[in-house]
Structures are given as C-alpha cells and as structure tokens.
Amino acid sequence: MHIKLSTLGEMLESQSSFLLDPEGFSNHGPMVLIALAKMGASEQQLRTYLTNSNQENRFHSELAQAKKLSITQQTWPQQLNQTDNFSQLQIFFKNWITQTSADQVLIEVLNQIPAAPASVAFHAIIRLAYGLEVNHSGEIAAGLAALVVGNLPISIEFRNKEPAANVLDGLAALSTEMKGFDTQEINITDRIRAVVADPRFARTVPAMPLHDDLLDEMAKTAIVIYSQTHNFTALHMVTGLHAARLVFSRLPISLIKQFMPSLWLAYCAAYASIGAPQIAPKILTAEPTAAPSKHLNNQPWEALFAQTLNSQRDHMIKMIYTCHQEYLRDPSPLYLDSANAILAS
Template sequence: MPIDSVHIKLRELLDANARFDLTARGTTNHCPMALVALARMGASPDRLQAFFDMWERKYALSAPPVDSVISRHEWRGYLGERAAFGALRLCFLDWIADAGAVAVITEVLREVPFAPATEAFHALIRLAYGIQAGHAGEIASGLASLISSNLPIAASLDERRAAESAGAGFDRVSRAVSGLALPTGSIVARVRAVATDPRFGETLLAPPASVALLDDLARATIGAYWRKPDFTLLHTVTATSAARIVFAQVPDSLMKPLLAHLWVALCAAVATVGWPDAEVADVPVPTLDWSDVCRMAIASDDDHVIKMAYTCLCENRRDPSPLYLATAARLVS
C-alpha cells in the first residue's frame, strides 16, 4: 500500500471531520484521534474511510454554525466558553497559517494555565494526534477544546514535599478521598468532584524529583492499568503519552509548569478509581505479536481499543517493556 495514499486519505477525512461537533452521541468526538492511530498502525485508505463512515452513522453530531469571529488577540477571554469552540478553532487555524503550529501551541500554553484534564484528557490527546498527523485543523481543534472546555484544577504545589515515587503520590490522594461519593457518568464529572474535595488538596504531594518525570509517569500508569484495567486508568496512559508529544513542541522554560499541571490532573484522575495495591506480577508472554495487535486493532470499531493499542505500540518503541505488548494483546483480544 503506497504510504502517500494513506496520508492523502487521512488528510481528506480529518478535513471532513470539521463538520462534526466537539461532542458526539454519548461521548466526545474520538473520530479524528482514532483515524490518526489507525493510519499510523498501517490501516488502508479503505479502512480509514470505513471507520469514518461508521462514526458518522453511529456517533457524529453536526457542528453548529459559527456565527462569530474571535481574533487572535481575544481568545483568552473565551476560557471555559464551550459554545466558542467553533470560533476558537477558526481563530487558531488562521493564526497557525500565519505563524506556524509550534508558535501558536507555545503561546497558548504560555498564556493560560495548562488544564490537561479538560474533557478528561481528550483535548490534550486530540492536540497530540493533530501534531503527529501534521494537520493544522486538528491542532487548532485540540487547542480550541483546551480553551473552550477548560477544566482547571486549583492546587498549588509550592512548599509541598515531593512524592517518593509516582505510585506513592497517586496512592496517597486515592486513600484520602476513598470515601467520597462520586457522580456517575463522565470522567470529567468525577475528576471535578475529586479536585474540589478539600482532602485532595490537603494530601496532594509535589511530583517526584526526577529528571525523567514523564518516563516515571508512563511506567506508573501502564503498570496501574495492567493491574487494574479501568477505563479511567486507560486515559492516564494515553494522556501521558500525548503529553510527551505536545511538550516536545514547546521551549524547555515551559516544561516545569506543564509537568506540574499534568501531575495534578493525573493525581485527580487516579483518585477517582483508586490506586491498585498489588505489585506488577510476572507478565505472561502473549501469543500475539505486535503485527497481530496492530491488525486486530485496525479491524476494531472501538476507538479506545484503537488509541490504547497505538499508545502501547509507541511507548514500547520508546521504552520497551513486556507490559505494553501484554496490555495491548489483552485489549484487542
């Protein structure tokens, strides 16, 4: 399969996705993220089209008309304004055409506090996948989602002692809020409930003092998901991987605050389901290999299976661990 034909089809479908709303029936718009993951795992143009058609038929909602214009000097005033998503997307898209994606991503992340839990991490993941695809529309959509659906978590890390490890920090806040009655439904509602509970703020620690904090978080989250295959923990794995992609675009001077906000958001997310106590046991050798995993993920219509399998593939290439193949094999099977 000529790789150009896949890229052409992917770009065509990502362009077409602009007619879909930020939300979907019973979920958010996962379509563009799944398409990028499918393409990068080796899906054919026909498979990309079939997934897009399935999504449009079963889940997509039409984007409302954009009846206002937001200039690149006004976007900060629309923080948390869900209805402004479409206008913000066009604002960022126009700005990217003039200044380039890296400049716009950097400016947005510098000007407003980073809120990675926005839409329970999907805004961050969408931005990362847009970067990987080199698609200005999806980069603009990810940024617009981060601003319009902004979910800040007010928790200063100043003068807090550092957690001994990522797992120790996650475990501490999980135990502190273990009796909290959480709303049913979206991860967003549960994260918001934990983040506003006083016990969360009282027990939150600073992140471990590690020069490779993203690597530590990646190992901790995949280990937790292996031990406890919970839907929320799945998102901590995909969000950590997405953060690595986004953070690679910005100057080193922004890394410390961005990592701090990511740490707080992951702590809140983990606390909604609890940190699994058991240590990682010996990981069984799967009967599937990576080619099997990719083939089965490509055949799936489950966007979370697709994205998680792709994340495991990428993270294993970066930092090989039997957990990634075992996790992905369990998921696609």
C-alpha cells in the same frame, strides 16, 4: 504509515464540522483515523471506519451550525470554557497557524491559558498531540480549541507541600487517604471534578517528585495501574501521558516545566477518581518494566494491528496504538499485555 498524508488530511477535514459536546464528550473520529494510519491502515480501512464513525457520532454530536463570531488574537482568550464556540475558535486557530506556524501558535496559546491536561477527559491534549504528529493544522487547531473551551484546571498550591519521593510514594499517600473513593458521576471529567472538590485530595496530594525523568516514571506507573484495574479512566491516563510526551517534544523547556505540575495534579486526580487502588506490593518494590508478562499466549504487535485496523472501537484503537508507541520507548511486557487484554475484552 502507508496512506498518503494528503488523503488522510482530506478525511480529517471531513470531521472538522463536529461540535465539542458540552457534557465532556469528544469526536474521536480524527484521533482514531490518525492512530489507524500510523498503524498501517489502508485507505479502504480508513474510509470504512470513517463511514461507520460518522453514523455513530451523530448520536453524540450534532453537526456545527454556522455561527458568526468575531475572534481575534486579542479576544480569543475570552473563549475560555465557552464550549459552544469550539468550532469558531478552531477555525480561528487554523487560520492563525496558516499565517504563522503551528509551533508559534501552540506556544502562544499554552502560555496564555491555564495548564489543564485533563480538559475534555484528556481528549483535548490527545487530539492536539495526534494533530502535531501528522502536522495537520486543522487538528492542531481543534486540540488547542478544545483545551481552551473545555479548560479544566486543577488549582492546588504546592508552596507548603513536600515533593513526593517518587510517583509510587505519591500515589500511595493518596491511596491511604482516598482508597475506595466513589462518586455517582459517570464521565471522566465529572469524576475528576468530584475528586478536586473533596477536601482530602487537596490535603493529601503531594507536590510532584523532582525528577528529570518524571514523565517516564508516570508513564511506567500508569500502565501498571491499567494492567491491574483495566479501568476506563486509567486507560486515559496512559493515552493522555503519551499525548503529553508528543506535545512536549514541540515545546521549550521553560514551558514544559510550567506545564508539569498541572500534569501531575491531573494524573493524581484521575488516579483518585478510580478509587485510588493500592498498587500491588510486588510492583512497589520493582521497576514496572521488570514485571513479568501475564499472558504466555499474547499475540505479537503485528497480529494485534491486523485485527485492530478493521475495528470501530475508538478507545481500543487508541490504546493499542499508544501501548505500541510507549513499548518502543520502554519495552515493558505490560504494554503488550494491556494491548492484548483490551482487544480481547
């Protein structure tokens, strides 16, 4: 990251006055600024993005109005699903972090709210993760506030369910029952709600596989699904899992274990919401990392970054950043394929 953290922090602060849209939209500006900075953007490139982003965000988000609301460490859980109070809760969490530490507030908040990684169409956990990456108290607070006021838990009891043998088998069971699922809903949050309301989902979704490397397995399969469908929700499965990995790096093992069943349910619901497409047979019999690259003329990462840094396409920027970060961990050609494909789209 070439830009000074203090300069990036100043830009992030300028975004803190945007509301969380009650329809499930999120201000992407802070997340994109962090992704661009991590990919090597210059200060001028970030300021250009910020200027254009602020103009576009006014179409989706109104600047928060001053509002008097007394929130304390005893009463903040009462803000669950109170979307209008996002800004005030963000301020409270930021002050709390300043008085203690980001890790303490992170653990205390996640211990007291329903685990709900799909909240705000996965953007709450993504914003939290990116804030943690650059240790910005305002963005950590914003991510936590979004997880609270936009909380979207999926409550399905696993007690009498058999765990899936692996991720692919679990998704195959869902595909058998829910392939072709469709809804008139447009945004991701409402589509996931529609899946959860369908009795087939609760009946069919298996308990999560009992693997120590389950998160890695889910990530490998998510990039397969995206490369096969180029679906917008599948994109959020990829970026959301990367975010979960970043958040988990700051949590105790006990809290990760508490969170994982909810992450599995959110992942399965997102997959079902795009029609539970059957995954290509050749992928079912091989590790996703063994899949050959589709494109011999793929641009390398450096060339992708050079074009991305001057873009205003929020989801494309975050997806290319995520694909590169996941590629460094697991060099599947599907990450480079997917990054090239979304840039060309």
